[in-house]
Amino acid sequence: MKVVMLEMELEQLKMDVPLIFQYCVTDGDFRYYTRFSSKEVFNVFWESIEPSASRLIYWTMAQRTQDVPTPIPHRKHPLIDEFFMFLCRVATGLHERTMSTIFKVSKSTVSRVIVTWTSYLFLVLGSLPLWMTKEQVQSTMPDKFKLYCPEVRVIIDCTEIRCETPSSLSLQSETFSNYKNHTTFKGLIGISPCGAITFVSKLYTGSISDIEITRKSQLLQLLEPGDGVMADKGFLIGKMLSDVGATLIIPPLKKSAQLSAEDTHKTQEIARLRVLVERAIRRVKEYHIWDTLVPLTMTGSVNELWSICCIMSNYQGPLDVKGHV
Template sequence: MAEATSRCHCSVPHCSNNKQRQPYLSFHAFPSFEYDRKKWVHAIRRDQSMTFTILRGSTFVCSRHFTDADYTSATGRKRLKKGAVPSRFLWNNWGQTARQSVYERVRARHGLCACPILSSDDAQEDDGDMVPEVTAGASDHDYAVAPPPGAQDAAAARINELEAEVRRLETEVMQLRIEHSLSQFQRFCASDEDIRFYTRFPSEEVFQAFWKAIEPSASMLVFWSKAQKKGQTARIEASESHHRSLPLIDEFILYCCRVAAGLKEKMLADIFKVSLSTVSRIIITWANYLYLILGSLPIWMSRQEVNSTMPEKFRQFCPEVRVIIDCTEIRCQNPSALTLQSEVFSSYKNTTTFKGLIGIAPCGAVTFVSSLFTGSISDQELTKKSGILDLLEQGDACMADKGFTITSMLAERGAKLIIPPFKMAAQFSREDAERTQAIARLRILVERAIRRVKEYHIWDTAVPLTMSGTVNQLWTNCCLMSNFQWPLDVKGHKSASAS
């Protein structure tokens, strides 16, 4: 019944013996007699099915599962007896090493010698030393052995020492976090000039005021990756947020360094000693958070607010102006798809761009920011889709350049368009020339506002297509945060000092 081929494998569960790795073992085929075969199948705890089929010459049981009594050597060769059944398996504790008793493990844990339990006869023969007799009950229930004297007091004292060490380390960690936070803020905000470069805020006083305003809600900020996993409708607790590698104010400074100073994400990861994925997660999270916070501010000024803050030059030439608008474009990466290329290609800039509309009040504050559209859109279509027409009221005036032929659209709202006059004759009349100069001097305010927004250095290079999901938020944040700089002046004096 034994096989010598090197392809023999044992079919007993949890046994991986085979003839190639254990050539010293013998492998026995299942008996041909049906009754004996069923005994073997029952013994190895397997049932014949599609996953286990007994085949002659390929289904074996190795000799490790038989006892010495199952073999005979009457013919001079060791052979399996007829009717022998395998009986040594993992589930009947064959092949397992004896486990130490609870008594021995407890004694070893306390560093005591585990003495063997001696009978009374052995004790008398052991050099005459007297060893107390141990009853059978004590050897059976050795897990109730009492600890040595003073062990509980020593353990309690050790626990108190470890608790004190934990409290000391927690205090040190908190101090290090505070020092790290202060050092990062002082590193980037040592002077007003540094603050203007890294954050575009005009001074530390303005920065601190802005931070104190957003800090309460920012403390409950949840990372964008966590919000995506939970879903838009799920309620997320602040405690469930991703573990923060940086203090909250450092996250805001990191965002400002990326947007205002234009530092690359790899550089920020090295400066703040965090991973590149953490930098990306912080930027996306803060872009969406500030978009929500700043977007909820009522920046559109009422008619009374516009009149009360209107400079004298506007009162002299066009007192009915409510908003000054203009379109601007930012470069974006050239997509590989030809359809997308045609949509984002701007014939004015001769490159692929995103296009948006900005509106400011006569006082210079940004009061309207549209979403970004593809660069191929016209100024008229962008004005219509931006939603600014819904904000204008009867009697309002909108100032723009000559490219905005939106007179009919404004007339439907009861508003009018103020643009430089078109040249209808060989040369301008004196009145048209004065009007053109006056409108140009006033309309330059929106150009300065756009210049302020583009001084955020994130727009120095083409926007990669990977940022298309957050480019609207970043653009809107830059436009609205420019209102925290020095107010624009018609003469341009204060705007020059802010830049």
């Protein structure tokens, strides 16, 4: 009888512990389920958003009440588990039906929580000053950059995520990417030499060119005279950069059948440094929500989710490129 009572007490204790701490015990668990680098980093992030998150009202309730003051709703799970539910969707790619089983709530509740947290995190993280000042870039610049391109302010590249094919032929044409041979959304990402993502454009339809996305993305408005922008050879944006006093840093183009020894060395070094932005993009795409085609039903929130993943990837720590950062 005593054993049964102890087992019941143990089960009750487990029920009182937030679900996130039942699944996430080690730093490895936190990396898998949340993409934060450790429990300590997760806690720092959570403590910074908890005061404002505690006043959240569900998206559907906000829609019904509009401007009428609404009391904070009763929650079926601790607030931290709602955040965990959002992370399970984004970081691990779990589907809503699976999460409804894990969290023991209806699928509609899962959907409501995810939509609410998407809007909230986009608002909070979007208010952070991502773009680094010249002084910040210089003070955090690795020695390799100081040696080969000390004027670089940002390293840019485009990336694409595949989406469902629209039924409309005109939309198919707009979203079709020749590079991916599929319908996609395309975005521009910029990082500082230290590896932190400092610029995230909104997503555009996949047919847009690198030149046009740079023009539309508002990046040019952030640049100052003397800034260097590192990119690959496909970014033929030298003229638009010169208009704002910035310069394009790309591997030297061939002027003869063979590059000179100096140009060959410069090409190799720029390529090694530019790989940082590819690593940063890979981190963003390791949020498993991007593993499958983005459904057209997600079009309204895809920009918010993309921005959240880009910004939260900065909490994973240094890119750890040996000899560079």
